[in-house]
Amino acid sequence: MISIENVKKIFSTRNGKVTAVDDINLAIDKGEIFGVIGYSGAGKSTLIRMLNGLETPSSGSVVVGGREISKIRGGELRQARQEIGMIFQHFNLLWSRTVRENIAFPLEISGVPKAERLKKVDELIKLVGLEGREDSYPSQLSGGQKQRVGIARALANDPKVLLCDEATSALDPQTTDAILDLLVDINKRLGLTIVLITHEMHVIRKICHRVAVMEAGRVVEMGPVLNVFKSPEQPITQRFVQQVTELEESKETIDHLLEQFPEGKVVKLTFIGESAEQPIITNLIRQFNIAVNIVQGKVSQTQNGAYGSLFVHLTGDQAEVERAVAYLEKQEVSSEVISHA
Numbered sequence: 001m002i003s004i005e006n007v008k009k010i011f012s013t014r015n016g017k018v019t020a021v022d023d024i025n026l027a028i029d030k031g032e033i034f035g036v037i038g039y040s041g042a043g044k045s046t047l048i049r050m051l052n053g054l055e056t057p058s059s060g061s062v063v064v065g066g067r068e069i070s071k072i073r074g075g076e077l078r079q080a081r082q083e084i085g086m087i088f089q090h091f092n093l094l095w096s097r098t099v100r101e102n103i104a105f106p107l108e109i110s111g112v113p114k115a116e117r118l119k120k121v122d123e124l125i126k127l128v129g130l131e132g133r134e135d136s137y138p139s140q141l142s143g144g145q146k147q148r149v150g151i152a153r154a155l156a157n158d159p160k161v162l163l164c165d166e167a168t169s170a171l172d173p174q175t176t177d178a179i180l181d182l183l184v185d186i187n188k189r190l191g192l193t194i195v196l197i198t199h200e201m202h203v204i205r206k207i208c209h210r211v212a213v214m215e216a217g218r219v220v221e222m223g224p225v226l227n228v229f230k231s232p233e234q235p236i237t238q239r240f241v242q243q244v245t246e247l248e249e250s251k252e253t254i255d256h257l258l259e260q261f262p263e264g265k266v267v268k269l270t271f272i273g274e275s276a277e278q279p280i281i282t283n284l285i286r287q288f289n290i291a292v293n294i295v296q297g298k299v300s301q302t303q304n305g306a307y308g309s310l311f312v313h314l315t316g317d318q319a320e321v322e323r324a325v326a327y328l329e330k331q332e333v334s335s336e337v338i339s340h341a
């Protein structure tokens with residue numbers, strides 16, 4: 001659906017040249033939710049803006065839905081843009097227009113007759129869950145509702161691709177989750193390809209199928225989200241992954257666990273993908289004459305499966321505990337005894 005080949009973007013500024021995007025190659029499939037993560041200044045906005053022709057690459061090519069966006073201009077570009085919707089961090093709504101009028105705006109621009117426009121707007125209002133707020137003005141809406149208007153407006157011309165520029169960065173965590181659920185729903189229902197940029201790994205974890213990590217204009221790591229969580233290679237990726245996996249695993253916490261549970265063994269189990277669905281704890285309790293106590297843990301879902309870790313405390317006859325540990329080591333989870341040799 002999207003192909004980015006050898007793309008560079010160099011800005012000339014008063015202080016010299018700035019390479020915002022530095023030789024990027026990406027292929028994004030139809031129906032995929034593709035995330036680009038990076039810190040401020042990494043080049044994410046410049047990259048996403050090249051996908052709908054808001055910026056032109058200094059070199060390389062950008063093809064979306066068979067059209068070379070980087071080469072077309074004027075009417076052809078306007079037509080191509082109808083197939084590429086975009087939502088923004090600060091919503092970019094028209095403040096003097098109601099919800100209904102905001103959503104109708106792109107339809108007016110593309111000359112859709114009034115009756116058809118009204119019908120389409122009603123469908124979109126239902127799709128994004130804004131029934132009852134049709135006649136409100138943006139200033140009367142919560143942040144989440146404003147973004148729902150942004151999404152409905154972006155979908156008005158039935159685009160094939162939706163670009164999301166930090167679309168949840170201005171929202172609280174709960175509203176963020178609701179908007180992300182809406183994006184997944186739209187992706188599934190309409191088969192829409194979604195490209196999003198963010199600096200929050202939580203967003204990537206929750207909805208993306210694949211992720212590219214950007215640093216200084218380059219993609220330094222890329223892959224299915226679960227694989228990147230499982231084995232982040234670059235230091236920057238490891239930092240992003242820690243944003244969401246960090247289970248108070250500092251030395252102090254582990255020392256505290258050891259102090260708290262001087263008997264038996266504390267084992268850390270790491271679950272990735274299908275292993276997270278195995279009934280390991282049940283088997284442990286059924287097969288061994290030991291007590292199993294879950295001390296702490298966190299298992300999260302991604303679009304490609306679950307991952308997470310669990311600390312369990314095993315007590316009982318020493319030989320039986322040893323047998324249970326040996327059993328755990330044979331399972332498809334990684335297990336690590338963290339206490340009492």
Ligand SMILES: Nc1ncnc2c1ncn2[C@@H]1O[C@H](COP(=O)(O)OP(=O)(O)OP(=O)(O)O)[C@@H](O)[C@H]1O
Pocket residue numbers: 011012013018019020038039040041042043044045046047
């Ligand atoms: N129009 C412009 N003129 C000059 N330099 C620019 C322009 N747009 C972006 N840059 C520079 O390009 C680099 C990448 O910026 P970009 O906005 O793409 O990064 P980003 O990862 O999206 O960060 P942020 O989240 O802060 O927007 C930065 O050094 C920025 O200053």
